[in-house]
Amino acid sequence: MSQPPATLFLVDDDESVLRGLGRLLRAAGHVTKSFSSPAQFLAQLSGDTPGCAVLDLRMPGLNGLELQQVMASKGCHLPVIFITGHGDVPASVRAMKAGAVDFLLKPFDEQHLLAAIEQALRKDAAARAGRAERAVLHARHAALTPREREVCTLVAQGLTNKEVALRLGTTEKTIKVHRARVIQKLEVDSVAELVRFVDRLGQG
Amino acid sequence: MLLLTPEDMALPAMSMFVATLRSALWEAQDGPITLDVESLDLGWARGPVYTQALHTWYLAKYRERRPDALIAFRTDTIQLALELRQELWPDIPLIVLSEDGQLWNHTPRPERVAGLWLRYDWRATVELALRLLPDTRRLAFVNGSSPWEQAQQELLVRELQPLLAHRGLEFIDLSQLPLAQMLERARTLPDHTAVLTYTFMTDPSGRPFVGREIARMFLAASNRPSFALHDTVMGLGFIGGALVSYEAVGEQLGQLTARVLGGAREEFLQPLKPTSSDARLTVDARALRRWGIPRERVPAGVRLIFDEPTLWERYRWWLLGALTLSALQALVVGGLVVERRRRMRAQAELAERQRLEKLAEQEARRTLDQLAHMGRVAALGELAASLAHELNQPLAAILSNAQAARRLLDAPHTELAEVREALGDIISDDKRAGEVIHRMRALLKREEPRQELHSLNDLVGEVASLLANDMHLRGANLRLSLAPTLPGILGDGIQLQQVMLNLLINGLDAMTELPEGQRELRVGTASPGPGQVELSVQDSGGGIEPSRLARIFEPFYSTKDHGLGMGLSISRSIVEAHGGRLEAQSPPGQGALLRCVFPSVDPESAHVPTPRHALPRGR
Numbered sequence: 051m052s053q054p055p056a057t058l059f060l061v062d063d064d065e066s067v068l069r070g071l072g073r074l075l076r077a078a079g080h081v082t083k084s085f086s087s088p089a090q091f092l093a094q095l096s097g098d099t100p101g102c103a104v105l106d107l108r109m110p111g112l113n114g115l116e117l118q119q120v121m122a123s124k125g126c127h128l129p130v131i132f133i134t135g136h137g138d139v140p141a142s143v144r145a146m147k148a149g150a151v152d153f154l155l156k157p158f159d160e161q162h163l164l165a166a167i168e169q170a171l172r173k174d175a176a177a178r179a180g181r182a183e184r185a186v187l188h189a190r191h192a193a194l195t196p197r198e199r200e201v202c203t204l205v206a207q208g209l210t211n212k213e214v215a216l217r218l219g220t221t222e223k224t225i226k227v228h229r230a231r232v233i234q235k236l237e238v239d240s241v242a243e244l245v246r247f248v249d250r251l252g253q254g
Numbered sequence: 255m256l257l258l259t260p261e262d263m264a265l266p267a268m269s270m271f272v273a274t275l276r277s278a279l280w281e282a283q284d285g286p287i288t289l290d291v292e293s294l295d296l297g298w299a300r301g302p303v304y305t306q307a308l309h310t311w312y313l314a315k316y317r318e319r320r321p322d323a324l325i326a327f328r329t330d331t332i333q334l335a336l337e338l339r340q341e342l343w344p345d346i347p348l349i350v351l352s353e354d355g356q357l358w359n360h361t362p363r364p365e366r367v368a369g370l371w372l373r374y375d376w377r378a379t380v381e382l383a384l385r386l387l388p389d390t391r392r393l394a395f396v397n398g399s400s401p402w403e404q405a406q407q408e409l410l411v412r413e414l415q416p417l418l419a420h421r422g423l424e425f426i427d428l429s430q431l432p433l434a435q436m437l438e439r440a441r442t443l444p445d446h447t448a449v450l451t452y453t454f455m456t457d458p459s460g461r462p463f464v465g466r467e468i469a470r471m472f473l474a475a476s477n478r479p480s481f482a483l484h485d486t487v488m489g490l491g492f493i494g495g496a497l498v499s500y501e502a503v504g505e506q507l508g509q510l511t512a513r514v515l516g517g518a519r520e521e522f523l524q525p526l527k528p529t530s531s532d533a534r535l536t537v538d539a540r541a542l543r544r545w546g547i548p549r550e551r552v553p554a555g556v557r558l559i560f561d562e563p564t565l566w567e568r569y570r571w572w573l574l575g576a577l578t579l580s581a582l583q584a585l586v587v588g589g590l591v592v593e594r595r596r597r598m599r600a601q602a603e604l605a606e607r608q609r610l611e612k613l614a615e616q617e618a619r620r621t622l623d624q625l626a627h628m629g630r631v632a633a634l635g636e637l638a639a640s641l642a643h644e645l646n647q648p649l650a651a652i653l654s655n656a657q658a659a660r661r662l663l664d665a666p667h668t669e670l671a672e673v674r675e676a677l678g679d680i681i682s683d684d685k686r687a688g689e690v691i692h693r694m695r696a697l698l699k700r701e702e703p704r705q706e707l708h709s710l711n712d713l714v715g716e717v718a719s720l721l722a723n724d725m726h727l728r729g730a731n732l733r734l735s736l737a738p739t740l741p742g743i744l745g746d747g748i749q750l751q752q753v754m755l756n757l758l759i760n761g762l763d764a765m766t767e768l769p770e771g772q773r774e775l776r777v778g779t780a781s782p783g784p785g786q787v788e789l790s791v792q793d794s795g796g797g798i799e800p801s802r803l804a805r806i807f808e809p810f811y812s813t814k815d816h817g818l819g820m821g822l823s824i825s826r827s828i829v830e831a832h833g834g835r836l837e838a839q840s841p842p843g844q845g846a847l848l849r850c851v852f853p854s855v856d857p858e859s860a861h862v863p864t865p866r867h868a869l870p871r872g873r
Contacts (some may be wrong), residue, residue: 064647064651066647066648066651066679066682066683066686067647067650067651067654069651069655069679070650070651070652070653070654070655070658070676070679070683071651071654073654073655073658073672073675073676074654074655074657074658074661076658077658077661077662077665077672078661108643108726108727133650135642135643135644135646135647135650155646156646156647156649156650157646157649157650157652157653157654158650158653159653159657160653160654160657160661
């Protein structure tokens with residue numbers, strides 16, 4: 051599956067800062083999209099582009115922190131870097147608590163910005179890979195019958211075949227058959243791997 | 255016109271010099287001129303770092319404001335002026351007032367420089383002292399310790415050496431002493447000493463002084479008669495000297511400047527002419543009496559000031575004649591004299607009272623100006639976060655663009671168009687930052703108040719844009735409703751803007767308790783009646799309690815936790831100084847309403863057209 055290139059979404063109501071920022075990041079080899087208002091940005095937000103967002107903290111209408119919340123509520127997982135010309139401590143604490151990658155004071159040096167962006171892109175890629183993997187696991191899990199799912203859950207909890215049979219009111223032999231199907235459908239090799247699978251599924 | 259002066263404008267000599275220079279220029283130009291005065295404070299601060307900083311600062315300040323001519327006073331200032339001119343406007347004329355007549359005798363004279371030579375005549379002053387006090391055997395010399403004052407002292411010693419040697423005078427140098435020690439020595443000077451004072455700008459510890467104040471302290475301490483060189487200190491108790499009149503010097507320099515501006519090229523070629531006010535020998539008659547120096551010793555041609563002849567001197571012949579006529583007549587005459595003395599005393603008292611009243615009025619005016627300045631500094635302090643933000647925006651854009659441009663140039667296929675755009679943005683952002691500093695600087699500047707015609711709407715617009723970001727940060731909306739046409743208002747623009755800034759910040763402060771969406775500040779201008787213009791500021795806060803309404807203009811009364819209680823009282827003083835009135839109302843349920851009504855200028859003809867103001871940007 052070929053991924054679209056990572057895109058940096060820049061939102062700042064100061065046109066001049068926005069232009070300079072875009073120019074710098076493009077010169078550093080990034081793909082950028084610039085928006086001069088939060089509303090514009092939200093309107094164009096497409097589901098699953100990899101990348102990160104660089105948001106100004108103080109904007110009329112919706113400030114950066116509020117925008118961060120709206121993004122999260124819309125299922126947008128882009129990592130956020132805040133930039134601000136007026137750094138106050140409470141705002142930066144709130145931003146970092148809400149999961150921002152970094153909080154840069156204007157004027158910021160390219161090194162800091164580019165380092166923050168690298169970090170954000172790595173974070174995005176890792177999160178994206180995690181989500182993709184979990185999607186595969188979910189698909190496999192969905193292929194199990196209801197009875198197989200019950201067996202899967204109990205086996206993963208560490209119960210022996212006999213205990214599972216007792217719990218589900220059936221014979222050990224039937225459970226063995228179900229278990230073999232589960233292992234086959236989930237594409238794992240052993241009970242140990244099955245336990246790990248259920249673990250990872252649970253994290254989603 | 256840009257004038258560079260070496261010292262604080264508060265020094266009496268400086269302010270007198272500048273005031274007469276200004277009026278001479280005005281007269282010669284037949285109309286108002288703009289004279290920017292920059293005081294370099296060279297007596298109090300100097301060194302390469304300071305000079306460099308001045309240089310950088312003026313480059314920034316005057317990049318966009320080209321003066322018609324540059325005027326500089328004193329050799330050290332002239333040097334700096336030459337460097338600045340070289341860099342900024344190499345083609346404008348420089349008019350100098352130098353205390354060194356030999357300034358360009360050893361080095362080539364720069365182009366387009368005209369000037370005058372201000373001579374301090376130490377020799378004539380000492381000669382006058384020796385005439386008045388013939389048994390003088392010692393000459394004590396008092397002078398400050400700044401580098402310029404020290405350089406002047408070297409000149410003085412060189413010039414006086416022959417005279418001192420010829421008359422066998424001992425030279426006592428008090429100029430290297432810290433103030434306290436200098437005053438101590440002044441109390442215990444040996445007999446037969448005459449004191450020559452020059453300036454008191456700094457003592458050896460580098461403490462800066464205002465010369466006139468130190469002169470007063472020195473005269474109170476000194477046990478010997480003292481002489482001076484500046485007409486600004488006469489009347490304090492100095493006996494006299496060859497006085498430089500800064501009034502005359504300012505006027506001559508103003509006339510010279512006007513001639514140069516009028517195209518008189520020959521002034522650039524002539525050697526520095528001495529000012530005609532040189533060595534005006536003057537003696538204070540009251541000081542003569544105090545030291546018991548007979549009037550007969552005052553040489554002919556010396557101007558006698560504060561000379562009030564005694565009754566005996568004035569009516570001597572008449573009285574003698576009357577006495578010889580008859581005793582009765584003498585009695586009548588005596589009665590007349592008593593009557594006259596009584597009337598004169600009454601007149602003198604009246605004159606003295608009037609003088610004191612005038613002084614008090616001037617003092618009050620000065621205090622108001624100082625308070626106004628302090629108020630502006632305080633108001634800008636409240637805006638500090640906002641101003642930092644205003645500056646950081648363009649700085650961020652500049653840095654990003656500059657670093658982008660560097661990257662673009664390092665790239666294998668350089669896109670010159672993109673680099674050019676980046677540089678264009680850098681330039682416009684730099685100007686934007688400069689504007690912010692310029693606006694701030696204009697408000698902080700401490701100048702003599704000016705009387706100029708202003709558009710109230712323009713003043714409001716500038717203040718609103720200065721405050722725009724603060725409004726935004728505080729979640730408040732500003733609604734401007736400006737009258738489309740408005741008569742002009744005469745006054746000091748900066749002081750008027752201070753009033754506006756104050757009222758707007760007060761309004762903002764009054765709304766902090768409200769939820770963000772409800773903070774609204776309404777600022778309006780109108781012409782409520784013929785010959786009047788009005789500014790109104792209404793907030794949407796809780797209003798002012800009726801009991802407090804009467805007190806808010808009192809000094810040190812504040813409804814704010816951290817308020818000084820000076821803002822409104824200063825504002826009212828400023829408004830009243832402009833012939834207007836400032837009132838507060840609190841309409842029920844509508845927040846506080848502050849109204850300033852000013853007299854307008856000629857409502858029939860002087861309609862100042864008003865450009866519509868765009869609402870301030872969102873940040």
